[in-house]
Amino acid sequence: MIIPHRKPCIESQLNKEGNINELNNVLNDLLQYDKELHILPSGNASIFIASKIIYDLNNCCNILVPDMGGWKGFINYPKSFNHNVLKLTTNDGIVDINVLDETIKKNNIKALFLTSLAGYLAVQPLKEIKKICSENNVIFVEDISGGVGGNCGYGDIIVCSTGAPKIINCEYGGFMGISGDIKQQLKENNKLENLKHLLKTYKVPNIHGSIKEEALRARETYKKCVVFSNIIKEEFENSYYKDNEGVGVFIEHNNPNEIVKKINNIIKLDDGKSILTKCPLYERILKKGFVLELKKIDIRYITKNNIDEIMYIIKTSLGTVN
Structure with missing residues (x-):
């Protein structure tokens, strides 16, 4: 039995270039909270930059990742900034809110990296996770690659791959979104210009149309x-x-x-x-x-x-x- 593999839709293949403002409108419509969005070469680039933002706001700190159902980049990229990565005990990848709260308080956690869907297999209790993170001043980094199109976009920072095979599948690229609160914190710590300079080093071709067409679907x-x-x-x-x-x-x-x-x-x-x-x-x-x-x-x-x-x-x- 031969099955067709996931490919970008025809419209995405034909209309690769596009308007960034239109793309922002379409992507933010898929998120629980609006973000300032940046198109990047990959989802991994987004995770790396998120790790840098956490460093700029907290220096080297304790970061929490799930014990399964996450992404290897959650473990690898924060280490580039000497963050200490700890694993959160989950129920087969799904976060237990009480365990999350206890672990954050016990270990002085400053950031949480998590996928919207545990291992692409099950939805996380994102609303409750966001609440716990907010109450404890923890930066919530949410990878929406597998959950976009469903209930997602609660994170203070969202990261997404648009490579293959993803829900938004352009066979290349990714994006990240930053909340207004994170942007304000960066500004107050005189780190916002640093982020702007870093983002300029991640120039990508104009694939705004390609991402928009896939995001619409x-x-x-x-x-x-x-x-x-x-x-x-x-x-x-x-x-x-x-x-x-x-x-x-x-x-x-x-x-x-x-x-x-x-x-x-x-x-x-x-x-x-x-x-x-x-x-x-x-x-x-x-x-x-x-x-x-x-x-x-x-x-x-x-x-x-x-x-x-x-x-x-x-x-x-x-x-x-x-």
Whole structure:
């Protein structure tokens, strides 16, 4: 079975250049709170700059990241500024608000890095997380790459990749957003000009039109991934996060290497890549099994019949066909 891989929409491919003001309007419409937005070469560049902002406001400090379901850049880039990175104990990647509050107070945490969706698999309690961070003067850095189009954009700083395969998929680039409060703090600490100079070193081609066209379709893309994920979760006893929404499905299995190899021999994307991710993996979940990555599939051209066929192949490989 060959499945089309996720590609930018036709409009995004044809209209690469665009107006930055139009793009800002479209992107901010997807966020819970408006931000000052900056287009960058990648999501990783956004995380690096966020780490620099935290340094400018707090010097070297304690930073919190989830113990799973995060992004490796959360751990690597803050270390460039000698921040001390601590891991927050979660429930399979999902933040427990009480544990978060206790950990922040106990360890004098100054910033939290978190994805809107834990491992692309489940929504975080973002409103409550934002409240705890605000009460404790913690800078909340939210990676919305997997959650844009859904409930996202609570962070004081938001970062997003628009590379492949993401919800906003331009096969290149990313952006970051900074709240008015963070901008004011930088100004008061005489660090705002430093940020402006740093951003100038990250010049990118005009891809405003490309990002805008994909962003206009983000809600539809996200919703379709969630709908198909929910259908799949209901069909597999060993799937996780059944009462939550995500853009991928984790299925627990004791021998992920064997089962992934077996499924990959039957299902492939048209670019030759796999639709599965083996676990345990920090970026998903630290348990044995595999993730079916709906975000890798060109979801616009996938039907319920296609999903049924994928599920049948997985069930056959698992030996669970009724």
